[in-house]
Amino acid sequence: MKVDIRMNLKAKRVELKTRHDTPDVSNLQKCADFVHAFMLGFDIADAVALLRLDDLYVDSFEIKDVKTLRGEHLSRAIGRLSGKGGKTKYAIENSTRTRIVIADTKIHILGSFVNIKVARDSLCSLILGSPAGKVYSKLRAVSARLAERY
Numbered sequence: 001m002k003v004d005i006r007m008n009l010k011a012k013r014v015e016l017k018t019r020h021d022t023p024d025v026s027n028l029q030k031c032a033d034f035v036h037a038f039m040l041g042f043d044i045a046d047a048v049a050l051l052r053l054d055d056l057y058v059d060s061f062e063i064k065d066v067k068t069l070r071g072e073h074l075s076r077a078i079g080r081l082s083g084k085g086g087k088t089k090y091a092i093e094n095s096t097r098t099r100i101v102i103a104d105t106k107i108h109i110l111g112s113f114v115n116i117k118v119a120r121d122s123l124c125s126l127i128l129g130s131p132a133g134k135v136y137s138k139l140r141a142v143s144a145r146l147a148e149r150y
Contacts, residue, residue: 003019004019092119
């Protein structure tokens with residue numbers, strides 16, 4: 001990308017700047033997106049995909065944006081999102097071709113615009129209390145429809 005990057009320890013910030021041999025100014029934004037995705041908790045390989053592909057985005061929301069939950073109800077909702085051993089999260093990731101990070105009550109999704117929407121819809125239905133089996137069957141139908149379109 002030919003962009004200078006440094007960590008400012010005093011201000012606790014990552015600073016980026018273009019160099020004289022930077023081929024495109026938009027590389028600066030791509031690098032900022034890469035650092036942001038890494039700091040949100042995505043793997044390096046997933047964050048590097050932001051540098052290589054143009055139509056990838058990161059979307060973030062909180063559980064309380066969908067439904068106000070407290071205490072045990074919030075814990076159960078987070079458990080429904082993850083599933084036993086991460087099964088539900090991985091099923092949503094694989095069927096929608098996205099990456100999902102669940103950090104406490106914040107949820108971050110990396111993928112293309114349409115795929116993020118499908119993943120967000122299935123995550124929201126899980127937060128609202130739908131059983132995982134119902135979400136799996138809905139995902140199967142939606143991903144079959146998306147496969148037909150492309």
